[in-house]
Amino acid sequence: MIARFGLSEDEIRHQVMEWLAARSNDGSGAISYAELHDFVLEGEHLPLKDRFKGIRKPAGFSAALSITTTFRPEGIERPYDDGVYDEDVLLRYKWDGIDPNAATNRALRSAMEQRVPLIWFVGVAKGLFQPHFPVYVIGEEPEHHQFLVSAEAVSAATDSFAEEHVRRYLDVRTRHRLFQGIFRTQVLAAYQQRCAVCNLGHPTLLDAAHIVPDREELGIASVVNGMAMCKFHHAAFDSRLLGIRPDLVVEIRPDLLTEVDGPMLRYGLQEMHRRPLMSIPRSKSQRPRSDLLEWAWDRFKMVS
Ligand SMILES: [Zn+2]
Structure with a gap:
């Protein structure tokens, strides 16, 4: 229970995604930086994106709520551009810095362990973001300082987060959906x-x-x-x-x-x-x- 809202963290995540779906026409439209600060719950503002950091964990939350990739004219993170489409369809999200124990990285790791849904804001122009949700952190590659992100939660039966195992649990269509969503956002x-x-x-x-x-x-x-x-x-x-x-x-x-x-x-x-x-x-x-x-x-x- 998050005291200042009188709601559980799961319920807040649910309400945030409903609100975003309405604001962004089910994720097909971009929304502005200012709008990401418009979300109000029980009379309290709950900004959906951190002002300075890519990983957002609101006070009192046990896990991250959103991740952000800032707009770069040349496109998003290299792992996405380099991904051979059919071989390597999982998306990567870089750690905040290189310290695995940074509060932000721990918050994202918690989201992975608890299998909670997150929002991924992809910058499409300066101050404009396309939300992709829900997405899930389904693994981590500490040697590359990054997490693996998917549009589908991993089955609870998976005890290893190794990518090879993860792949088997993900339906090809679902894996492609997130890719195609980001592809569309960037191209448009x-x-x-x-x-x-x-x-x-x-x-x-x-x-x-x-x-x-x-x-x-x-x-x-x-x-x-x-x-x-x-x-x-x-x-x-x-x-x-x-x-x-x-x-x-x-x-x-x-x-x-x-x-x-x-x-x-x-x-x-x-x-x-x-x-x-x-x-x-x-x-x-x-x-x-x-x-x-x-x-x-x-x-x-x-x-x-
Ligand atoms: Zn035409």
Whole structure:
């Protein structure tokens, strides 16, 4: 029981996640730093993110409540970028510093031992965070000063937290969900929440398209293999009605250029032919990688 709220820690976690779900449209929208200080329980403010630290353990709590990855224009932690998608799908969260007994690290270790749900705030722009929840700390790699994070709790039957064991307990779809959530967040942020092809700016109509599909070996879940596209252009790209040249110019499959049909064909496809992408990341490090563009362009040419 947390005295100042008159509620158990579990109940508070539950209420925090309900509140976040409402605020963030079930985690699909980003929320501002100021909003993370808006949460009020029984008349008391409970900030959801620590002002200076990545790991947040509110006073009186036995375990951490949230972790934060601050926004970096080039993307999140290297372990994520380096992860070979199908081999290594667990996410890492670095210790606070290198002292295993720092209060913050102990709070996160407690969350692992108690198997309690946490919130992961991923910075998508300065002062703006996308919440991913619930996530669970399911292991620790002390030699690398980091924890393993997953979108699913580990079965209580697991007595070892070794990664090899953990993997067996996690359904592939669940493992991918957190990855895809972060992939989407990063890609949409990099393209300023706009379709690369037509500049449409309604996040509910936008996807994070893979340039090389994730079933392929090259199909990494990294922002350099992504492009924000509206649902229409995403489907057209995946079915190779629309190609993106390595110099970031759109091409439409030749036979479609002479077809006569309604406004979607005309404005949505034909008028996009040979136009440069309308939205690309400001930071060069977030733009599509040329080998991935070449791969997709070669596939497009095969059908045109
Ligand atoms: Zn579009």
